[in-house]
Amino acid sequence: MPTAVVTGANKGIGLELCRQLAARGDRVIAACRSKSPELAKLGVRVVEDIEVTDRQAVGRLAEAIGSQFVDLLVNNAGVLSRDSLEALDLDGIRRQFEVNAIGPLLVTSTLLPKLREGSKVAIVTSRMGSIADNGSGGYYGYRMSKAAVNMAGVSLARDLAARGIAVLLLHPGMVATSMTGGQGIAPAESAANLLARMDESTLEDSGSFRHANGERLPW
Numbered sequence: 001m002p003t004a005v006v007t008g009a010n011k012g013i014g015l016e017l018c019r020q021l022a023a024r025g026d027r028v029i030a031a032c033r034s035k036s037p038e039l040a041k042l043g044v045r046v047v048e049d050i051e052v053t054d055r056q057a058v059g060r061l062a063e064a065i066g067s068q069f070v071d072l073l074v075n076n077a078g079v080l081s082r083d084s085l086e087a088l089d090l091d092g093i094r095r096q097f098e099v100n101a102i103g104p105l106l107v108t109s110t111l112l113p114k115l116r117e118g119s120k121v122a123i124v125t126s127r128m129g130s131i132a133d134n135g136s137g138g139y140y141g142y143r144m145s146k147a148a149v150n151m152a153g154v155s156l157a158r159d160l161a162a163r164g165i166a167v168l169l170l171h172p173g174m175v176a177t178s179m180t181g182g183q184g185i186a187p188a189e190s191a192a193n194l195l196a197r198m199d200e201s202t203l204e205d206s207g208s209f210r211h212a213n214g215e216r217l218p219w
Contacts, residue, residue: 083138130150
């Protein structure tokens, strides 16, 4: 039975990923700051009080996993703050960097002993982190943090290639969650697309930046 670890698992895309992974028979470890009633109903293993920017908290996640190997690590936890040039929230920008960019790096580094040849690391990023695709500006903290995690993902792909571990950078699409104000496709559709990309990926795809629909995205 494959083991999957999902961060930011209490709602939105993370919740749906847990739901669909469990439904197909995977062993799911759902990491979150606090579990939602919806997550509690799934019957998966929930590890609470996991702040992905806190080294001790992520260490507790590693301890909770124990001796199990992780076949799929999904770095899904993320935050978005709406900022503009006229109203820069520097604390908010820093927070987005910590969660969106540093968090996946810390989680992956800490859980590295749990990964093995054939394991996959997925980072749920955003096409808003694409420099070439930025045609509207704004969202400084979110765009910058997602561009940063894209770079981290490529470096991880290079560093983990010799171990046979693939790293995927995936844009989930515009998804109707609290982060987007309910606009976009259903989380269930996005999660299904993301899992399809994870399932079909190989080491040859490692370090690539893709839409959940399979489209390659520009850096």
